[in-house]
Amino acid sequence: MPRPSNTAERRAQIARALLKNMAERGYEGASIGAIAAAAHIAPGLVHYHFESKREILLAAVELLAQDYAHRIERQLAPAAGDPAAELRAFIDAHLRTGEGADPSALACWICVSGEALRDADVRKAFAGALEGAAQRLVAIARRGAREGVFSCARADVDAAAAAIVATIQGYFVLAATARELIPPGSAADATWAMASGLFGLSSTTREASR
Amino acid sequence: MPRPSNTAERRAQIARALLKNMAERGYEGASIGAIAAAAHIAPGLVHYHFESKREILLAAVELLAQDYAHRIERQLAPAAGDPAAELRAFIDAHLRTGEGADPSALACWICVSGEALRDADVRKAFAGALEGAAQRLVAIARRGAREGVFSCARADVDAAAAAIVATIQGYFVLAATARELIPPGSAADATWAMASGLFGLSSTTREASR
């Protein structure tokens, strides 16, 4: 009479506990004991649900990437159908409200980028998340171009998307490590100016979306 | 007669050894033993020259920041006096030639950004380096504005500088973790387009500097 497996939730619970710890102490600094404590479970249980600490990291990155993708979709929804508005919403979703919203998630994100340097699987997941964002931008750009809102050369769309993703990612780093460098509230606007330039947005539309 | 102190060189030697290790294994992964080995000295000597591992990190960040500042100055020198050319040189110094040049330094830089999350002193040094770069941009912008090459509003210069620094920093992260996202050679050009937009560069000058 087996109990229904709760492995899935437990894994998520543990992965979230890692994220919480990682935000404060980094990946190495997040000990299995601390993770277990944060998850309110016994230390030994962690390795019942995960082969190794690295597996927890992978699960955590997966969670982070999912959260990220969902957040984007949620925030883009209201602007659906209007490329310029979608672009603006995309930028705001990342940079409005305190240049990066949740500082804990921000710290995690930067930690993960560091781990991605040394772990191919982490890199793959991390790059996948960024690529998802870039593709979203590309889709917006294509549609805008079709509708005549953008006048970006077809060939430059990928480069423009990468540039925007890079800028956002860079603002994340700055927000977490050198916040005083960013004039308050400037991140989204500067990115918007930059993005509309890259996408060839007419200045009329640009001002309207401000 | 006591032998002349070689502490200064030793410290640099050890800090460089940390950087080498950090690029491959991260800060936590760089053990004192490995650092000593990379510096070709005995493990015990490390703590003769440094109070703690953290002190080595601080020295290493200092080195990294100095290298960085020097590199910028060196690469901006030929363009001295021409704001638009300086801006272009600034961007190229960071993003030309393989989007980030030395992959080892790139990895270190990202590692350091991660450590900066948790260590105020590291953060200060890291932020200082970024601020130095931003100030250089501000100086270029001011001069360009004075000379009429740029038409950027005085109030927006700081924001523009931060945006450019953010973009560069973001490209670093992408180059190290999701290189496939960046169309080869596009980083400098896209940043240039973006920067000239933010600085209000006339399109004539913009094309000329291409």
Add this chain to the structure above:
Amino acid sequence: MPRPSNTAERRAQIARALLKNMAERGYEGASIGAIAAAAHIAPGLVHYHFESKREILLAAVELLAQDYAHRIERQLAPAAGDPAAELRAFIDAHLRTGEGADPSALACWICVSGEALRDADVRKAFAGALEGAAQRLVAIARRGAREGVFSCARADVDAAAAAIVATIQGYFVLAATARELIPPGSAADATWAMASGLFGLSSTTREASR
């Protein structure tokens, strides 16, 4: 009506699973989880049928001893009634066919001898098995003496039986750890030569049984 208990089979099944694991990884190396897997049952069930891992070991040793006793009886049966033939059969049962037959059982046997060093109950069971074999030899010797086939002094029978058991046991160890030391096929013959010497077998009979 409660379902009929299957504890007995389960216990044997688990004990056999321990033996399988023990042959490959030793007693300590045989984890409850691995034992359960080898027995195709859930890990938790193991401790329903056994108080502790040590109990499984005791049951396994019991099984091993029984298998051993049965094997001897089976192989001695054809020679029943002829002391010299029985002696020969006894030796061959242990040392013919690859100096120790089943390598897995051989490994288990040696493992058990190691555990016997530290566990009185294991020692008792292990010694019991050896003693059974020795007594079988003594019985053969006594009968042979009575029938005039052997001329071993009454007092020396126990010593001779112990010597033969020791030799066999020693060949087991050699077969498992230093097989190259044993000229192929020599174990049974050498033991036979030795045993017939100890038992005072006439050289005529000795050759006949070759």
Add this chain to the structure above:
Amino acid sequence: MPRPSNTAERRAQIARALLKNMAERGYEGASIGAIAAAAHIAPGLVHYHFESKREILLAAVELLAQDYAHRIERQLAPAAGDPAAELRAFIDAHLRTGEGADPSALACWICVSGEALRDADVRKAFAGALEGAAQRLVAIARRGAREGVFSCARADVDAAAAAIVATIQGYFVLAATARELIPPGSAADATWAMASGLFGLSSTTREASR
């Protein structure tokens, strides 16, 4: 001004500490902490001198094998030149005085044979020790044959040596696990009877060496 390295002694000290623990609790049961305690050093030092616990085992087996070889040479020395006496001394060295002398060494020896089952390097060292003993016997036999003291067929010498080694090894196991099976004092005599039979010793000489 480096201190002279004491690594060699430390390694031996640690290996001996393992042997002491292994005799009582087996290899797995000998924890690094217990080994360190037995060696009167800090736990961390163990892994400064050894890569892993397994390396300690290898060093310990080496020690054991050396001790063994030395012991044989020492005990054979008085009989040098007289093959029959050497053979007798060889047997007595192993089996006289309490059937196996030092019970701790005996337990270690059996433990090692168990580890040899699963570790090729241990097996090699263990087999090497046994082979050394066997070769010593072969040398004795050859000389005895040349001098006409033994009448063992040339081809059977290796088999005879293996048989004697096996018997001794088997007595070790019995002495450690089923001592009651061995009539006190019978081991050396029975082995002598057996060995002289295998080596074709004339009964006159045989009795003389008793």
Add this chain to the structure above:
DNA sequence: GATGAATGAGGCTTCATTCAT
């Protein structure tokens, strides 16, 4: 009887740091 999750102790190993020389 059976399942699989849960517990917590303990083991091996790594490592920053200290120390005697």
Add this chain to the structure above:
DNA sequence: TATGAATGAAGCCTCATTCAT
């Protein structure tokens, strides 16, 4: 200054055992 040994605190992981279902 320099060396290499020494220390002791964690850390990750394994595992026997227990428990709720």
